[in-house]
Amino acid sequence: MAALRTLAFLALIAFVSSSETSDCSYSDLLNHLDLTTSNNLLAVMRPVKNWTTPTLVKMDMVLYGILGVDEKSQTVTSHIWIQMRWTNEFLTWNSSDFCGINVLTIPRSWLWIPDVDIQEDASDTGSIVKSPFVSLSADGTVLSNARQRLTSTCQLNLNLFPFDSQNCTITFTSMNSDVATIVLGTLRSDTILTEISELIMVTKGEWQLEQMEIITFSLPGETWQSKVTYIVTISRKPLLYVINFIVPLLYFLVLDLASFFINEARGEKLSFKVTVLLSISVLLLILKDMLPSTEDKLPMIATYCAVIFALVGLSVLEAMLVSFLIDLDGYCGMKSQRSVKAQVDIQLQVDSHTDPAGAEETPEKNNIPLDLPKGPNLLKQILEEVKAARQEAEGQDKDKRKPGRYLRVAKIIDSVFFTFYFVAVVVFVTYMNVVWILQIE
Numbered sequence: 001m002a003a004l005r006t007l008a009f010l011a012l013i014a015f016v017s018s019s020e021t022s023d024c025s026y027s028d029l030l031n032h033l034d035l036t037t038s039n040n041l042l043a044v045m046r047p048v049k050n051w052t053t054p055t056l057v058k059m060d061m062v063l064y065g066i067l068g069v070d071e072k073s074q075t076v077t078s079h080i081w082i083q084m085r086w087t088n089e090f091l092t093w094n095s096s097d098f099c100g101i102n103v104l105t106i107p108r109s110w111l112w113i114p115d116v117d118i119q120e121d122a123s124d125t126g127s128i129v130k131s132p133f134v135s136l137s138a139d140g141t142v143l144s145n146a147r148q149r150l151t152s153t154c155q156l157n158l159n160l161f162p163f164d165s166q167n168c169t170i171t172f173t174s175m176n177s178d179v180a181t182i183v184l185g186t187l188r189s190d191t192i193l194t195e196i197s198e199l200i201m202v203t204k205g206e207w208q209l210e211q212m213e214i215i216t217f218s219l220p221g222e223t224w225q226s227k228v229t230y231i232v233t234i235s236r237k238p239l240l241y242v243i244n245f246i247v248p249l250l251y252f253l254v255l256d257l258a259s260f261f262i263n264e265a266r267g268e269k270l271s272f273k274v275t276v277l278l279s280i281s282v283l284l285l286i287l288k289d290m291l292p293s294t295e296d297k298l299p300m301i302a303t304y305c306a307v308i309f310a311l312v313g314l315s316v317l318e319a320m321l322v323s324f325l326i327d328l329d330g331y332c333g334m335k336s337q338r339s340v341k342a343q344v345d346i347q348l349q350v351d352s353h354t355d356p357a358g359a360e361e362t363p364e365k366n367n368i369p370l371d372l373p374k375g376p377n378l379l380k381q382i383l384e385e386v387k388a389a390r391q392e393a394e395g396q397d398k399d400k401r402k403p404g405r406y407l408r409v410a411k412i413i414d415s416v417f418f419t420f421y422f423v424a425v426v427v428f429v430t431y432m433n434v435v436w437i438l439q440i441e
């Protein structure tokens with residue numbers, strides 16, 4: 001009798017040990033959960049036992065990198081990682097029954113996945129990389145991971161360019177399910193996600209991540225939809241633009257001020273100013289290719305460039321006017337010199353035709369009547385009449401062609417314009433600095 005009891009006890013131990021061994025494999029757990037390719041209900045139906053119970057989908061988004069910002073198309077390209085977690089009420093087990101198996105990795109196509117998309121997404125489908133597997137926990141929690149090279153639309157405010165900060169939104173929502181079916185939430189706080197993003201971010205380009213803010217709400221309408229919005233605040237690193245745009249433009253303005261000390265007589269002043277104006281035009285063309293065309297509000301740097309271009313343009317026009325007045329004065333001086341030279345020539349001709357003292361005429365060789373002037377006297381009288389007519393004409397225009405008058409006007413215009421130009425430059429530069437600093441702060 002004792003021997004039979006011993007045999008029965010050993011058989012029971014063998015049976016228990018064999019059952020425990022068989023329950024330690026993943027296949028036994030899959031068979032227990034009925035997770036097979038033939039079970040299409042798990043992949044199609046929302047995993048709730050009561051259809052009125054909404055599925056809570058908690059998600060996190062982490063930035064891996066800021067790849068670029070396109071001001072023309074108003075888009076931001078970034079590299080993001082998305083994690084979603086929800087509960088499948090049909091897939092639960094007791095881990096102690098299966099040798100402590102707590103997590104099971106299964107193909108993604110076997111289970112129902114929430115149709116959560118990004119509203120601002122403007123990238124192609126090839127940029128989305130979803131993990132082919134999901135993790136299933138013993139309590140029914142399903143964990144899904146995906147990464148994406150996201151190109152999202154963003155309303156960029158370029159008023160303070162290049163000292164601007166942008167607030168771009170990334171909104172997650174279900175395309176087909178309302179709030180009674182899917183409710184979106186978050187796993188971690190925005191502070192923790194910001195710290196994680198700064199820690200793991202690989203590339204930032206010319207941008208710096210400031211913070212991430214999470215807003216959860218439901219959009220009213222015919223069907224209320226649950227939404228999770230990530231407000232990503234990034235700021236531009238302005239050093240390169242300061243070196244390439246702001247400082248050169250200010251330097252060109254200083255050079256234009258210094259050009260007033262160039263001697264106008266050499267003709268180099270006007271050509272120098274035109275060269276400065278063309279250099280500013282090149283910078284304006286580069287800036288045009290960077291900033292979008294907008295009629296709402298002109299960016300500060302565009303105002304800065306346009307005003308400097310206008311100031312230098314006025315300076316070029318003033319240089320042209322002064323050069324014209326100086327040339328006009330030179331022309332009047334040359335005309336006066338030619339007039340004096342003509343008078344001297346006439347006087348010399350008169351003196352050369354004057355008879356020598358004591359000369360006697362031969363009456364028999366003179367066929368001219370006695371009542372007319374003699375030959376030399378006739379020529380002398382004609383020359384005196386021409387000289388009188390010239391002097392009368394020069395007397396009428398004396399004030400207009402007086403040499404040196406236009407030169408003095410040119411110097412006065414140049415001095416007055418330089419004073420107002422210098423004051424305008426100082427006021428403009430001070431105003432731009434104050435406004436820029438105040439708006440940045």
